[in-house]
Amino acid sequence: MILPIYTYGQPVLRKVAEDIDENYPNLKGLIQDMYETLEHSEGIGLAAPQIGLDIRLVVINLDIISDDLPEYKGYIKTFINPHILEYDDTHTELMEEGCLSVPGIHESVRRPTRIHVKYQDENFEEHEEWAEGYLARVMQHEFDHLEGTMFIDRLSMLRKQMIKGKLNSLLKGNFRCSYKIKLRK
Ligand code: NI
Numbered sequence: 041m042i043l044p045i046y047t048y049g050q051p052v053l054r055k056v057a058e059d060i061d062e063n064y065p066n067l068k069g070l071i072q073d074m075y076e077t078l079e080h081s082e083g084i085g086l087a088a089p090q091i092g093l094d095i096r097l098v099v100i101n102l103d104i105i106s107d108d109l110p111e112y113k114g115y116i117k118t119f120i121n122p123h124i125l126e127y128d129d130t131h132t133e134l135m136e137e138g139c140l141s142v143p144g145i146h147e148s149v150r151r152p153t154r155i156h157v158k159y160q161d162e163n164f165e166e167h168e169e170w171a172e173g174y175l176a177r178v179m180q181h182e183f184d185h186l187e188g189t190m191f192i193d194r195l196s197m198l199r200k201q202m203i204k205g206k207l208n209s210l211l212k213g214n215f216r217c218s219y220k221i222k223l224r225k
Pocket of ligand 1 (some may be wrong): 138139141182187
């Protein structure tokens with residue numbers, strides 16, 4: 041089932057999300073719905089707050105960019121209870137980002153190129169690893185959603201000023217996008 045994406049202004053996007061366990065109701069179905077929603081909106085990552093749930097659950101599909109980055113061929117992965125343990129600040133990189141919850145806005149964000157993360161997979165097996173490159177970028181963007189943070193928070197004061205009008209339009213519902221959304225009432 042394709043779920044509506046909660047857009048900028050929805051309070052759930054500003055909450056710190058909670059860990060879940062195996063008993064979370066209909067978790068498999070929910071994950072399936074998140075993949076369908078992600079595919080429908082042609083995104084590469086989706087965090088549960090973006091579909092209105094304040095739980096630590098993220099799906100990432102890098103397979104759709106594997107024409108450009110072949111190392112991610114087949115990379116479709118679910119992250120349960122992810123946490124960033126450490127940022128390697130040795131190298132940072134500026135890269136343009138967008139977000140399904142902030143349609144129509146694309147801005148460059150500076151982030152570390154390497155992070156240490158822990159998470160559980162769909163079978164609740166524990167994983168701990170260093171991620172780098174594009175994957176580390178996407179993880180930081182998605183895992184930020186679980187802390188109530190969005191990429192627009194990480195822009196310079198100047199860029200924030202520049203996009204203020206667009207953000208106000210988002211709040212008013214004065215925009216178009218190709219997928220189903222849920223606006224703040
Ligand atoms: Ni996002």
